Amino acid sequence: MKRASGCKTFGVALALGMAALGCHAETLLNYIPGPDDTGGMVMPAVNFDISAKSVSVTLGGASDTVTMYSLQDYVVWGSKPYADAVFNPAQSSAGWYSQLDPTQQNLPFSTRFGFFVTSGNVEMLPTASYVYIKATSISPGLSGYDVGYYIDVWGQDPPSSSEWLQVYGEGSAYNNNIAWGDSSGISMWHPVFVASGVGSYSATFEIYVGDGYGNALSDWTSASITLNWVAVPEPSTWMLGVLGGMVCLYFWRRRQEKTASQQV
Numbered sequence: 001m002k003r004a005s006g007c008k009t010f011g012v013a014l015a016l017g018m019a020a021l022g023c024h025a026e027t028l029l030n031y032i033p034g035p036d037d038t039g040g041m042v043m044p045a046v047n048f049d050i051s052a053k054s055v056s057v058t059l060g061g062a063s064d065t066v067t068m069y070s071l072q073d074y075v076v077w078g079s080k081p082y083a084d085a086v087f088n089p090a091q092s093s094a095g096w097y098s099q100l101d102p103t104q105q106n107l108p109f110s111t112r113f114g115f116f117v118t119s120g121n122v123e124m125l126p127t128a129s130y131v132y133i134k135a136t137s138i139s140p141g142l143s144g145y146d147v148g149y150y151i152d153v154w155g156q157d158p159p160s161s162s163e164w165l166q167v168y169g170e171g172s173a174y175n176n177n178i179a180w181g182d183s184s185g186i187s188m189w190h191p192v193f194v195a196s197g198v199g200s201y202s203a204t205f206e207i208y209v210g211d212g213y214g215n216a217l218s219d220w221t222s223a224s225i226t227l228n229w230v231a232v233p234e235p236s237t238w239m240l241g242v243l244g245g246m247v248c249l250y251f252w253r254r255r256q257e258k259t260a261s262q263q264v
């Protein structure tokens with residue numbers, strides 16, 4: 001009993017020590033790492049069949065699950081390029097700062113999923129119609145944000161990288177629905193998805209053609225796609241757990257051996 005609580009204390013002390021070391025930030029980021037900086041794009045491809053008045057969407061064989069990490073735990077090409085990075089405190093008024101900065105909430109996130117249009121006939125969409133991406137279901141604790149990197153969503157013009165609009169998830173100011181674009185053009189859009197903690201998350205999106213008020217056009221058929229994320233624990237945290245466990249195991253086995261040799 002005493003040994004176990006000793007191990008616990010040791011683990012906590014080690015964790016605190018490592019956390020103190022981890023506070024040595026070297027790199028100040030003024031932006032959220034994009035998909036190319038964090039493992040590559042995974043893109044739901046949307047196609048409009050103008051004559052059939054239908055929408056289709058596919059991931060084209062790509063994995064439908066992406067891993068979310070907190071900033072310092074991103075692993076890209078086998079290394080952790082953000083191991084010593086924090087967001088520039090000059091950006092602390094930006095919406096993402098408190099959620100994503102390692103000195104603040106340090107939440108897992110990903111920008112890898114991005115919606116794009118495969119067909120070149122967007123200009124043939126019905127006059128005054130808009131294409132919407134609506135989250136029809138979303139795991140508790142998962143939120144999606146637009147940062148204005150890739151598209152003018154809801155009148156951000158010009159897009160500003162300091163925008164941080166929660167478009168999906170509990171508390172969304174936009175009813176889990178965004179107007180993606182219209183016949184004048186639709187750009188690739190990579191929302192930032194943020195998880196409230198480690199675990200598995202998913203969201204289903206309906207992509208439909210609607211009027212200027214978000215109502216679906218009755219003669220068009222929509223399409224749906226489910227995307228998945230898994231937010232993994234910070235390696236520093238679980239490594240400490242493993243390390244602590246090994247130390248405890250070592251002492252436990254030594255005790256067993258001692259007991260065994262005394263019994264002989």
Ligand SMILES: [Cu+2]
Pocket residue numbers: 035041043114116188190
């Ligand atoms: Cu993309």
